[in-house]
Amino acid sequence: DAGVIQSPRHEVTEMGQEVTLRCKPISGHNSLFWYRQTMMRGLELLIYFNNNVPIDDSGMPEDRFSAKMPNASFSTLKIQPSEPRDSAVYFCASIPLGTVNEKLFFGSGTQLSVL
Amino acid sequence: GQSLEQPSEVTAVEGAIVQINCTYQTSGFYGLSWYQQHDGGAPTFLSYNALDGLEETGRFSSFLSRSDSYGYLLLQELQMKDSASYFCAGNAGKSTFGDGTTLTVKP
Numbered sequence: 001d002a003g004v005i006q007s008p009r010h011e012v013t014e015m016g017q018e019v020t021l022r023c024k025p026i027s028g029h030n031s032l033f034w035y036r037q038t039m040m041r042g043l044e045l046l047i048y049f050n051n052n053v054p055i056d057d058s059g060m061p062e063d064r065f066s067a068k069m070p071n072a073s074f075s076t077l078k079i080q081p082s083e084p085r086d087s088a089v090y091f092c093a094s095i096p097l098g099t100v101n102e103k104l105f106f107g108s109g110t111q112l113s114v115l
Numbered sequence: 116g117q118s119l120e121q122p123s124e125v126t127a128v129e130g131a132i133v134q135i136n137c138t139y140q141t142s143g144f145y146g147l148s149w150y151q152q153h154d155g156g157a158p159t160f161l162s163y164n165a166l167d168g169l170e171e172t173g174r175f176s177s178f179l180s181r182s183d184s185y186g187y188l189l190l191q192e193l194q195m196k197d198s199a200s201y202f203c204a205g206n207a208g209k210s211t212f213g214d215g216t217t218l219t220v221k222p
Contacts, residue, residue: 033209033210035212042212042213042214042215043158043202043212043215045210045211056208056209091157091158102146102148102165102206103160104148104150104158104160105160106157106158107157108156108157
């Protein structure tokens, strides 16, 4: 079974550029989470979806961040325009139907560097 | 909201036993999960407690006391490969993570 797949693994961009991170959850999982990890703030939940519908986006830092889940097998997190303080590792995670997110399955993450 | 507190660092020697504590303040709490993360890697699930008491999974065990808002992860027969960061996460509709404990296992 393929796990959660994220792309790209590494992204280096310049301040002001648009960045799009991609995630493919595990087949059959109906909830998807976007987390950001930094040394200063740890693992922060940005947004999560249930059945492709955004449920809680209270962790999205500001309007520069947006996330979509057009279907059950794909989600994107977009930052426009990007800033150096957005540099972090962004993780996507999914869980199957019928759980209370006690066991998140994480992708390998995208290391984002904004110069 | 939720907040979870863990020690920032723990050091132990190979073969020893180490306990990583987690205290939490949360509403709508379902249970407590534990994750391991090696440098440069993704968090991976270790254990989950929905009920009070001890859950054992091989060398790792996790404990929860809801009345004390407290849990811990117990690692036995430590190996060098156990050097990693360990996170507790409170489950309440969504998972909120503690800041993590860096475990260093020395020979």
